[in-house]
Amino acid sequence: MVLLAIGWVPDIFNLNIEKIGLKYGEWNEIIVDENHMTNIENIFAIGDCIDKVNLTPVAIRAGRIVGEYLYGNKNLKMDYEDVPTVIFSHPPTIHIGLNEN
Numbered sequence: 001m002v003l004l005a006i007g008w009v010p011d012i013f014n015l016n017i018e019k020i021g022l023k024y025g026e027w028n029e030i031i032v033d034e035n036h037m038t039n040i041e042n043i044f045a046i047g048d049c050i051d052k053v054n055l056t057p058v059a060i061r062a063g064r065i066v067g068e069y070l071y072g073n074k075n076l077k078m079d080y081e082d083v084p085t086v087i088f089s090h091p092p093t094i095h096i097g098l099n100e101n
Contacts, residue, residue, distance in 0.1 A: 010049045027051055034077055036066050044070075052080045 010028045017024065023031040023039045029051035036044045044066050047059035061078065068074040084096040 010051060012049055025051075035069050035075070036062060036078070052078075053083045055083065055085065058083055 010030070012024060012028055012030060017030070020040060020043075022043065025031055030038060030045040030049050032038055032045050032050050036046050036050070038045055046062040046066060048054045052058070052062075058078075058080070065076045065078050068076055082097050084094060086095075087093045
């Protein structure tokens with residue numbers, strides 16, 4: 001048996017972002033710059049709501065980078081290219097780098 005679950009849209013509208021003018025994209029992703037800053041000063045976004053690489057460890061790393069940017073005076077950048085992923089199957093499989101295309 002194979003279960004395939006793909007495609008989702010971030011549920012950002014419960015945050016009432018339209019009331020403050022926060023910009024979002026075609027797929028309801030919050031638009032951010034390279035420092036995860038939105039179009040509104042002092043509002044940052046990370047994780048699934050920005051629709052970059054939707055993996056928990058990636059969001060954790062992005063959060064740390066934002067923290068360093070805000071409080072550590074470091075201008076680190078998140079690299080969303082070539083993020084390793086794993087499929088929790090039997091046997092486990094992993095992918096990193098270029099795909100077949």
